[in-house]
Amino acid sequence: MTVGTLVNEKNPYELAMQNFEMAADVLGLEADIRAMVRAPERVLAVTVPVRMDNGKVTCFEGYRVQHNTSRGPAKGGIRFHPGVTLEEVKALATWMTWKCAVMDIPFGGGKGGVTCNPKEMSITEIEHLTRRYTSAILPIIGPGQDIPAPDVYTNSQIMAWIMDTYSMTRGYLVPGVVTGKPICLGGSLGRNEATGRGVFYTIESACQHLKLPLKGAKVTVQGFGNAGSVSAHLLDGAQADVVAVSDSRGAIYNNQGLHIPKLMLHKEKTGSVVGFSGAEEISPEELLALECDILVPAALENIIHGENARSVRTKIVAEAANGPLTPEADAILEDKGTFVIPDILCNGGGVTVSYFEWVQNEQHLRWDLHEVNSRLERIMKNSFSEVLETKLQRKVSMRTAANVIGIARVVEANKSRGLYP
Numbered sequence: 295m296t297v298g299t300l301v302n303e304k305n306p307y308e309l310a311m312q313n314f315e316m317a318a319d320v321l322g323l324e325a326d327i328r329a330m331v332r333a334p335e336r337v338l339a340v341t342v343p344v345r346m347d348n349g350k351v352t353c354f355e356g357y358r359v360q361h362n363t364s365r366g367p368a369k370g371g372i373r374f375h376p377g378v379t380l381e382e383v384k385a386l387a388t389w390m391t392w393k394c395a396v397m398d399i400p401f402g403g404g405k406g407g408v409t410c411n412p413k414e415m416s417i418t419e420i421e422h423l424t425r426r427y428t429s430a431i432l433p434i435i436g437p438g439q440d441i442p443a444p445d446v447y448t449n450s451q452i453m454a455w456i457m458d459t460y461s462m463t464r465g466y467l468v469p470g471v472v473t474g475k476p477i478c479l480g481g482s483l484g485r486n487e488a489t490g491r492g493v494f495y496t497i498e499s500a501c502q503h504l505k506l507p508l509k510g511a512k513v514t515v516q517g518f519g520n521a522g523s524v525s526a527h528l529l530d531g532a533q534a535d536v537v538a539v540s541d542s543r544g545a546i547y548n549n550q551g552l553h554i555p556k557l558m559l560h561k562e563k564t565g566s567v568v569g570f571s572g573a574e575e576i577s578p579e580e581l582l583a584l585e586c587d588i589l590v591p592a593a594l595e596n597i598i599h600g601e602n603a604r605s606v607r608t609k610i611v612a613e614a615a616n617g618p619l620t621p622e623a624d625a626i627l628e629d630k631g632t633f634v635i636p637d638i639l640c641n642g643g644g645v646t647v648s649y650f651e652w653v654q655n656e657q658h659l660r661w662d663l664h665e666v667n668s669r670l671e672r673i674m675k676n677s678f679s680e681v682l683e684t685k686l687q688r689k690v691s692m693r694t695a696a697n698v699i700g701i702a703r704v705v706e707a708n709k710s711r712g713l714y715p
């Protein structure tokens with residue numbers, strides 16, 4: 295099964311702009327300020343030549359986009375995936391701007407990516423790709439400028455190579471140039487689990503609001519990587535029944551609930567959830583249409599769109615992934631009364647603990663896990679309450695409410711700074 299079979303081919307940047315305009319209308323923003331905060335501040339496209347193991351050179355396309363830095367340095371992950379395009383990176387960078395503002399952390403939005411298939415590359419090829427890409431974007435990154443982090447198919451080892459490449463060119467160790475590093479290199483305790491943990495906290499808040507007991511709630515998770523597997527693990531720990539999960543190779547189902555710790559080991563050993571004993575295989579489309587209480591899309595954009603949204607039967611959609619619902623799907627789910635926890639709120643735990651990591655690096659401090667998780671829980675739950683309050687006051691969807699808060703904070707910072715020169 296390829297990504298293309300589920301994905302509606304709409305341009306994610308156009309979709310991000312559609313959602314922006316909706317929130318800007320609610321805020322009554324003037325045309326000039328809209329134009330200023332809508333467009334990316336800086337877009338860098340690079341060619342990344344890599345000598346492959348067979349001795350030949352392959353050139354990959356890479357990008358780094360800084361969408362808005364009114365509130366602080368650009369912040370956002372780096373994606374290594376065959377589907378990476380400039381439009382996708384621009385959309386992801388835009389969402390990072392609103393996300394950092396909704397979480398009220400002092401960062402702007404950025405994102406990067408390389409169009410490649412790391413699953414077909416050796417570890418040496420991935421290291422060379424990472425180091426060459428880092429040197430290509432080096433003039434615009436740095437702890438006070440733009441701070442990358444992991445995203446789809448990148449991890450703490452890749453962050454270590456980015457930090458090492460940057461540090462070697464500076465001549466001294468600069469841990470604050472990336473987050474999501476290994477703990478031994480200044481990574482924060484709790485960063486690896488932070489996105490899934492944040493997703494879990496927002497689901498707890500949504501269940502409380504909807505008076506839906508989490509214990510015994512039926513959960514389905516699309517995408518069993520970092521964000522999806524940690525969300526599933528914490529939901530399982532809270533005695534919800536995770537009945538179906540999927541990854542890029544397929545989907546599995548067990549009506550009684552899957553044994554998540556065993557499934558995580560199976561995925562680690564075999565590279566996929568497929569073939570897990572005690573579960574039957576279903577199609578990825580069937581997973582999205584299963585009747586459940588909580589659906590967690592945790593893979594890629596545009597997974598639920600105009601053509602399949604009507605078949606989605608869940609009370610809550612918790613967007614661990616960025617941009618999994620198109621605006622058309624939003625409208626259909628809103629009509630059905632589905633409660634959507636939007637991406638820029640739901641998966642904001644990752645960037646929040648990235649912020650904690652950067653703060654620790656800049657101050658040469660180490661926080662213990664309890665400190666990290668309790669600060670994260672407070673920020674996630676406060677942000678959820680603010681978005682819910684705005685939704686109820688303004689009678690808009692949770693997505694528009696989150697965008698309204700994020701965009702308003704960016705506009706306020708932008709106006710206070712004034713226009714240079």
Ligand code: NAD
Nearest residue numbers: 297446447489517518519520521541542593615616641644
């Ligand atoms: P990851 O690489 O760890 O996992 C991605 C998972 O998605 C893999 O299991 C892969 O097999 C699966 N997948 C890919 N295509 C699929 C498909 N068509 N159907 C089902 N599964 C598919 O990546 P991640 O870091 O967990 O990121 C997942 C999503 O969460 C992305 O949208 C990312 O932007 C978002 N996110 C991640 C973080 C973070 O800290 N890692 C933070 C915020 C948001």
